[in-house]
Amino acid sequence: MIRNGSIIQPRFHVHRSTECVNCRKCIAECSFGVHSWDEKNKRMKADSSKCVDCQRCVVYCPVDALSITRNENIMHPNHAWCEDSLNEIYRQAETGGVLLSSMGAPDRKVPSYFPRILLNASQVTNPSIDPLREPMETTTFIGRRPESIERDLNGKLIDNLPPHLELKEPIMFAAMSYGAVSLNVHKALAMASEALGTYWNTGEGGLHEDLYKYGKNTIVQVASGRFGVHPDYLSAGAAVEIKIGQGAKPGIGGHLTGAKIHGDIAKTRMVPEGIDAISPAPHHDIYSIEDLRQLVSMIKEATNYTKPVIVKVAAVHNIAPIASGIARSGADIIEIDGFRGGTGAAPVRIRDNVGIPIELALAAVDQRLRDEHIRSQISIIASGSIRNSADAAKAIALGADAVSIGTAALCALGCHLCASCQTGKCAWGIATQEGDLMKRLDPEKGAERLYNLVHAWKREIEEIMGGMGINSIEALRGNRLALRGVGLTQKELDVLGIKHAGE
Amino acid sequence: MREGEVRIPSGCAIAGIFARDGKRINGRTIRDSIAVMHERSNGLGGGYAGYGIYPQYKEYYAMHIFYDDMAAREECERYLDAAFDIINLSKIPTRPNPNITDAPLIWRYFVTPLPHRLSDSLLDEEEYVVRTVIRLNNSIKGCYVFSCGKNMGVFKAVGYPEDVADFYRLEEYEGYSWTAHGRYPTNTPGWWGGSHPFALLDLSVVHNGEISSYDANRRAVEMYGYSCNLLTDTEVITYILDYLKRRVHLTLEESASVIAAPFWNTISLKGEEEGKRLAYLRKMFSEFLVTGPFSILVGFGGGMMALNDRLKLRSLVVGEKDRTVYFASEEAAIREIAPDLDSIFSPKGGEPVIVHLDEGVRA
Structure with a gap:
């Protein structure tokens, strides 16, 4: 539906189960004004378009009646022009503004390297050390x-x-x-x-x-x-x-x-x-x-x-x-x-x-x-x-x-x-x-x-x-032999200065 | 697969003898000591360092060099000729031993830097020698300088230590100080350069253990012009000691407090002045802390140091009889050559045992 003249559809969908006891806790917790009491129909309702999926209402709902999902509605599938891209265009077309957000970049297309780096451990030739029994210094x-x-x-x-x-x-x-x-x-x-x-x-x-x-x-x-x-x-x-x-x-x-x-x-x-x-x-x-x-x-x-x-x-x-x-x-x-x-x-x-x-x-x-x-x-x-x-x-x-x-x-x-x-x-x-x-x-x-x-x-x-x-x-600092890469290209390994797993 | 292409951990036996009074000890004695610990080696590396063995050439650097072939020798000698005055050169005498095979060409040169080349280099004499050796080892294929100190020499091979002694006719050498090593690498290095001792100038190291801080130490010491070609722990320890002692001018005791630094809570229990000194060394040289199990014997002109990792994860005992001090991984190796000792003890982890020639004794 068109809300305030916007063609952007909500990203999230707030679901409320029959467990809801109309305690209205969610109204108090939500600072984005998603939840409200529908006096006419005597029931709780949610405006999903305002939801940012901060999970506050879900966590604080005393009867676990709330859950938030991505909006099940799918826009016409297109990998090149994905849903987020289109919504950003709609937003800028409506406002003429610079898009703002916060926290770190969420895009998974830029690789995250830590998960592709594995740590070493001692076997046989060198004893591992039990930190519960031996001194272990992190200072x-x-x-x-x-x-x-x-x-x-x-x-x-x-x-x-x-x-x-x-x-x-x-x-x-x-x-x-x-x-x-x-x-x-x-x-x-x-x-x-x-x-x-x-x-x-x-x-x-x-x-x-x-x-x-x-x-x-x-x-x-x-x-x-x-x-x-x-x-x-x-x-x-x-x-x-x-x-x-x-x-x-x-x-x-x-x-x-x-x-x-x-x-x-x-x-x-x-x-x-x-x-x-x-x-x-x-x-x-x-x-x-x-x-x-x-x-x-x-x-x-x-x-x-x-x-x-x-x-x-x-x-x-x-x-x-x-x-x-x-x-x-x-x-x-x-x-x-x-x-x-x-x-x-x-x-x-x-x-x-x-x-x-x-x-x-x-x-x-x-x-x-x-x-x-x-x-x-x-x-x-x-x-x-x-x-x-x-x-x-x-x-x-x-x-x-x-x-x-x-x-x-x-x-x-x-x-x-x-x-x-x-x-x-x-x-x-x-x-x-x-x-x-x-x-x-x-x-x-x-x-x-x-x-x-x-x-x-x-x-x-x-x-x-x-x-x-x-x-x-x-003794760990700069100790790159303690690391191995998995699924990385030779160039990436070279820049990281580490070997591939198995090497 | 050659040493340096992969990193090979190894277990080991070490032994040492040091005569404080400068008494000359025959090479056979150290052989008898290390041979007791046969089980701690697997025949893939053995070696010795002797001090005071070249009294007639004590003013000259004794270069012991392995060559793969004559071409490497010719190339290296051309280089040596341009950098040094070669006083004497010869093959190192050996005798055939059925258990020692694939021997490279093994040559010995007594040299002194050419004065004009040395002054042109703007380096002190020792640095000049070190850089020349590093350059030779890095740039000439099939050439490896494995000993370059004055009045000392390293003898090493692939084989059990007792066979190595026989091969090099060790009984023909006498010195006031000896170290020995039997190696137990976990795969076949097949190359003689990887055996211990590892030496630079008159500093030599035999080492038992595998250091877990290896790459942190390696990358730190390589900042100062060293190049760890063999990927062995011993090599990196030798370079760290050379750097701390010769370049930074730390004493041996101070160097020991760097590589086997006391735990912070141990430092906090020391008196204020000592605590400050140890904390300073630890903070200033933190990248040279060596962790993981090790026992090492460090030979140098006029002295020897034994050191364990700070948790004492490798055995090391020290015995004394009269003015002679004995070191070994196992007491049996000491008792074999000195059954009747005045004292014997196990040094604590991280506490160096350092011995010097008595005052007035010339090496």
């Missing part, structure tokens, strides 16, 4: 390392290492800004990081004053909009991250709508209420690599050389020379965010078509830095679709020092990947600033779930390492 230090040792006049080694971050497990939380996510998400991340001995990242929206107490587990971000950046903010965290780019939208800035900018968000971001906060595409003081060097130096001066500086870039085609340039800019750590990295809002065309998968980018960067003899001087964080502990272990074996997780962390908080963050109506209380919705996320419970997730991954990584006879995470 990771990241930061810059000098080129040579120094000794004092008595020949004693001088500790000439610049400040490092100590991670109890090689997993940290990715940058998500206050404004894009709610304060409760930040609280949960901060509390979980403290309990786990790892770090969370403010993203570009500043650090709420209530969270300064978590500073030693906080990485503060400086992005192109410089929102919320002031001397106390820079000094509050354990490290400062300069965000150049993001895997979901390489080359694109950010846009937080004025509707989300009120109260504490405006104050924390240091911007006027109700006015769009726009992060420019580039940093306007970084038009070249030598400018990055100056910003790194400025931040180090401002923080008295007590904080490592991270430079975060999106995985793009020439990521290897870019990383090499960053390594020589004085930065301590490079974070590479891959093609499938998440976002609170991005143009669909950018998200789904720009950048390269993290596996290939990471392998290329690690190898390039080794070819240039500078890999040992700088640390690498990989992000962008780390879905489980095996992905993390594979990323480390490809060459990462640590990984960071954004989407997986949000899923731990209840996110169901409906990719509607940009609407601000997140029914799970994550990507929203609406009072009642925000309350749905209890920061303490959220912190516990985040802790559980990362702790479980850590235990799984220990099992993976133990199986290989490795008892310290640094």
Whole structure:
């Protein structure tokens, strides 16, 4: 049927079984206005066209009466012009706008390499190690390392290492800004990081004053909009991250709508209420690599050389020379965010078509830095679709020092990947600033779930390492013989620097 | 299939003797020791390193080289001639042994860098020698330099260690320090270069174990100009030790704290200064941590080091009698040549045992 003049048919279909007791819980839970009470017919009804399939009503229905399926209606089958393509055309024809979405690129036509990489284990010639009985070390230090040792006049080694971050497990939380996510998400991340001995990242929206107490587990971000950046903010965290780019939208800035900018968000971001906060595409003081060097130096001066500086870039085609340039800019750590990295809002065309998968980018960067003899001087964080502990272990074996997780962390908080963050109506209380919705996320419970997730991954990584006879995470880092590809072309194997299974 | 084309894990036996007082020990003694552990080898590799064996040429680098054929030898000698002053060259004396077959041509050269070539290279003498050796091994087909130190030499082959000793007439050599190796590779390497000891300059390593950190270590050390052609653990350990000792200028004890770094919770129990020192070494050189089971004997001019992995997943015992120190995978191998010991113990995982010549004793 035609709704509000649109010929677009609903993507999903909300089904309600006879179990329904008309309790109207779904009306309260749905922030997209799908469910309503039909007074005339004395029954519940659903407007499937509004449904984003966030699963909130399904999970909260007390009698399991609800389910959501793809709309069974099929458009005329055509592989070249599939249903999603047509609906995007209809939408743009109706609105004239740039298509927006959120979270990472969902397209399965771009391969995901982690599932096609397999891990090794010891048999006979080398004992596997039982992590429940033997020490198993996952503590990771990241930061810059000098080129040579120094000794004092008595020949004693001088500790000439610049400040490092100590991670109890090689997993940290990715940058998500206050404004894009709610304060409760930040609280949960901060509390979980403290309990786990790892770090969370403010993203570009500043650090709420209530969270300064978590500073030693906080990485503060400086992005192109410089929102919320002031001397106390820079000094509050354990490290400062300069965000150049993001895997979901390489080359694109950010846009937080004025509707989300009120109260504490405006104050924390240091911007006027109700006015769009726009992060420019580039940093306007970084038009070249030598400018990055100056910003790194400025931040180090401002923080008295007590904080490592991270430079975060999106995985793009020439990521290897870019990383090499960053390594020589004085930065301590490079974070590479891959093609499938998440976002609170991005143009669909950018998200789904720009950048390269993290596996290939990471392998290329690690190898390039080794070819240039500078890999040992700088640390690498990989992000962008780390879905489980095996992905993390594979990323480390490809060459990462640590990984960071954004989407997986949000899923731990209840996110169901409906990719509607940009609407601000997140029914799970994550990507929203609406009072009642925000309350749905209890920061303490959220912190516990985040802790559980990362702790479980850590235990799984220990099992993976133990199986290989490795008892310290640094012996896994860059250990590419621990990996084999399946179903990959020789070119893909060459870029990944791994052998095919059976070789 | 040749060593270096695939990675071959292996189990092993190791043994060592070191006379602190510089007493000269006949090669037959180390042969008798390693022969006891026959069961730990499978006849696919055996070898020895002797120190102080070339007193008459102690100022010169002793190059031991395997050649597949005369063409490789001619090409290599042309190269050696251009880089070094060759003081003496000869075949290494051998005797036929029915269990040692497919021997390559085995030659020995005592050399010293040509002064003008050395000064043109802008390298120190040892680096000049190392780079020349790496280049020879990488670029000349059928040529493999397996020993290049001063007043020391490696003797190795495919076979049981006792046969290898017989083949090389080891009883004709005497030195203050010996190491030995019997290899148990899991498939047929069929190439003599893959046997232990593995040596660079005067540093030689015999190794029992399979390191699980192999590729992390390999890729790290290859950043510094080494090239791991054999894909063996021993090769990578040798290069790491050479790098840490000769290039970074760490002491042997410090190098041991890098490759068998204490666990973080062990470090936290140390005193503040020692804890800081160990934490620094571990953070600074994390890519050289070696995990997985190993026991190694490292020979070097004037000393020897024994080291186990930090979990002690391979056996290693150390015995002492007067000023002589004995090392072996099994106590029986020590008792065979020194039945009446003053002391014997098993070093803890990750704790190096380092011995040097007594003060005033010249190698």
